[in-house]
Amino acid sequence: MSGKTGEERPAATPQPPAEAGLPAAAGGRPKAPVRRQSSRRRFLRSAFLVGGVLGLAMLGYVPVAGARRTRLRPPGALEENDFLSSCIKCGQCVQVCPVAAIRLDDIDSGFGIGVPLIDARAQACDFSCDAVQCILACPTGSLTYRKPASLATRPGMPLARAPLLKAKEKDAEPTLNLAERMGIARLARPDSCLAVLGKGFRGQARGADFRGRLRYVERDRWRPVAVRDHPYERDLCNLCVTECPIGDAITMQVRVAADGSRQHRPQVLEQCVGCGVCEMICPVDPAAIVIAARQPWAI
């Protein structure tokens, strides 16, 4: 570096007596006043640079502290703080997902930039990969089959038993290697649920423009199909129950009222892993059933 920069001009004012410099400013010789002035300016500039860049980097706290959005993380994700600190933001989990359910967050998420999330309504994780490939791909253990004992676990997060994958029912090992849930499904809008209203459903679940895909085992064990190419015909809507990829996660509760009429209502059970297929497939808009991301099972 040539030492002096073009724009420095000698100043008429007397020089400040002492020089506050960063460690190891130039060699031993005493400096001419102009040099001293310019290196003082350079020091101030450098201090501004350090302060400015660090200040901007710390803006990452704003969305984290505000916790504005509770993101649904991929299966096997560590508790949120551990997840944010351990994820190296490589996107290898994104690359292996056969239904492209995972995407990476943007800079408006602060420290969450580059961290994977799932927007279940747009594309849920339906376990098309059969073995939770994203966990397998993760190089840092941010996604993990089983958490190391030293890391936090909340009650209600671990699944009582290994989740049964309906698609693998006939296999020797039909269970998913997943120890904790991602969240829990909730019938958030019972008033709009077609089953509660006693209504059926006919046609494309999410309309002709919907791009989400789902694995329909009866069609192809391996290749997910666009939801719009798989129209339904139900006298009573139960898509959330039938399309749920996990066994014993959700049922249709039937109650006989005093007048003898039958009332229906989807009921989420403890084996729900929070994958979000029910939220994606629900034909009413906004969905009657939604995922409470990262929430534990509570009775």
Added chain:
Amino acid sequence: MSASERLRVMFGAAPLKPERITPEAQQVHRLKRMSKADFAALKQHARDHQLVNHKWRNRRWAVLILVNLLFTFSFWLDIQMLEGSLTASRFVGFHLIDLNSALQVMLAHRHVIVNLFIGTATVFVLWVALGGRSFCSWVCPYHLVAEWFEWLHLRLVAKRLVSDHEFHRGARSIFWLTFALLAVLSGYTVFETISPTGILSRALIYGPSLALGWVLLLLLFEVLYSRRAWCRYVCPIGLTYGMVGAISPLRVEYRLEHCFHEGDCRKVCMVPHVLDVVIKGRAADLKTPIGPDCTRCGLCVDVCPSGALVFDIKGLDRLL
């Protein structure tokens, strides 16, 4: 320059004049002084016959673009060659993890799993062999974009529309320490939020993001205010690889006898303090390895009219 002196310079100190100059080097320095007219004639001759040469730059751009495209196409075309992004990836099954990202994650999370360790070790060995900061000029996508915008900056400077503002190079060491400290204290990989390397790499592979706005701001700052500011004064990735570079055998070497001291190399270099040795009278020996902060970009090798700067592998002449 001794090895410790080269490290000192990398961390931000100004290069010092050498205390001892070998007799051979003294002889060359003296020869260059004695025949001033002849020397000037020689220099002119070398200038006249200078080939405008972009050999290394073209190779480097090709490699850089290829590596980044390999990432992109591995995902798009699903050819599974190089999966992941620059922070961490898998090359036909081998884990590769960027040293600085791994460091940040280890400090923030304080829990290291086997794959993370393996990937870090692989990359460490790789860059020790290939030469430390060559990551910067041969792989980092921000480097290439910044190199293009640097051209714009230099045009504006030539037209006197803007001027270059230097910072203290020690700032980068302070950044490195602070980001490491912040990772430990906050438990977040704070640096990753603003790392243009990660942002660009992810944008190339997974599509554009809002974060590109930040990269654009950085570039604007470099064009209008300070030449190559991010790489020179901020980026801790560069410093991490610089430390690795301190032990790499591959480097650029300076050969005093061939040098005419016109200083073109220092004008093109992104880290010109490593080339202080080319100043007349500075070289302490006939051959001097260029310091660890050098990115092995080869711009100086391309621009030198007399071949005084060459790529070299330490100890190779002994083997041959």
